[in-house]
Amino acid sequence: MTKQFTHNDLISYIYQEMTEAKQELLMQALHSEESLMEEYLQMLSTIEQLEQVCLQPSVKVVKAIKAMAHSTGLQKV
Amino acid sequence: MSKRIGPKDSELIAQYRNGSDAAFDLLVDRHQSKIYTTIVLIVKDQKVAEDLLQDVFVKVVNTLHSDKYNEEGKFQPWVMRVAHNLAIDHFRKSKRYPVIVFEDGSNLFNSLRFAEETVEDRQIKEDTIAMVKRLIDELPEAQKEVLVMRHYLDLSFQEIAEQTGVSINTALGRMRYALIYLRKKMKQLNIAYDKTIYPQ
Numbered sequence: 138m139t140k141q142f143t144h145n146d147l148i149s150y151i152y153q154e155m156t157e158a159k160q161e162l163l164m165q166a167l168h169s170e171e172s173l174m175e176e177y178l179q180m181l182s183t184i185e186q187l188e189q190v191c192l193q194p195s196v197k198v199v200k201a202i203k204a205m206a207h208s209t210g211l212q213k214v
Numbered sequence: 215m216s217k218r219i220g221p222k223d224s225e226l227i228a229q230y231r232n233g234s235d236a237a238f239d240l241l242v243d244r245h246q247s248k249i250y251t252t253i254v255l256i257v258k259d260q261k262v263a264e265d266l267l268q269d270v271f272v273k274v275v276n277t278l279h280s281d282k283y284n285e286e287g288k289f290q291p292w293v294m295r296v297a298h299n300l301a302i303d304h305f306r307k308s309k310r311y312p313v314i315v316f317e318d319g320s321n322l323f324n325s326l327r328f329a330e331e332t333v334e335d336r337q338i339k340e341d342t343i344a345m346v347k348r349l350i351d352e353l354p355e356a357q358k359e360v361l362v363m364r365h366y367l368d369l370s371f372q373e374i375a376e377q378t379g380v381s382i383n384t385a386l387g388r389m390r391y392a393l394i395y396l397r398k399k400m401k402q403l404n405i406a407y408d409k410t411i412y413p414q
Contacts, residue, residue, distance in 0.1 A: 148386050180393055180397075183393050184393065186346050186396070187350075187361075187366075189339075189346060190251060190255075190346050191248075191343075192250055193250065199243075201268060202268055205271065206238045206239075206242070206275050
């Protein structure tokens with residue numbers, strides 16, 4: 138018997154917020170339901186894109202933060 | 215989601231409290247990008263985000279110096295909460311005068327860190343990242359809030375539900391709609407399977 142999973146379940150699974158028992162059932166469903174697997178892969182690829190958004194503050198600001206921590210004076214630039 | 219090597223945050227904090235500036239430097243290097251990215255996504259302004267990033271670490275240092283820190287080794291969730299609260303406070307105060315610097319993306323993305331790449335590769339990546347960020351900015355506020363809180367702040371859907379006053383299912387639904395929107399737009403823009411990001 139296959140449990141009916143929703144898109145919300147897929148999101149819980151991707152972000153590892155699902156009980157182990159439910160994870161096991163979902164993994165079985167992914168193997169047997171092509172459309173669910175396709176949805177899962179598409180969600181994963183979208184989430185992977187979010188990982189690309191990784192910004193860096195300027196070197197000046199990072200240096201200022203470190204200098205602030207090294208001293209007792211909490212000066213901002 | 216990435217694996218971390220080196221000493222634990224709790225060890226670095228203990229070393230910093232014992233006088234090791236190098237330990238604090240490592241803590242900053244480890245977390246600054248994630249914190250900064252989250253703040254930029256909320257306040258949409260690089261200069262403001264840098265200012266708030268400093269505020270976050272001023273609060274971190276003050277807390278560590280005052281012995282009030284008691285996060286049982288969970289530095290990252292705590293510092294991300296501090297960053298989120300400061301960013302949201304700022305966002306609420308300045309909501310009447312939204313500043314979106316994205317269209318002037320050259321400044322915003324000049325500071326992105328890239329490995330050894332050709333100029334062309336770098337440009338493609340910059341464009342892709344800028345596009346994804348713009349799509350995130352286009353999301354309805356409630357969906358964007360959940361996406362940022364879950365993906366960049368690492369809050370659980372349970373925590374998001376509590377903080378935003380909705381059910382877990384609603385939080386999950388908002389995340390789902392956000393992902394559906396992003397996927398649809400990415401397909402239209404043909405960036406979902408960019409070969410520079412998914413090399414064969």
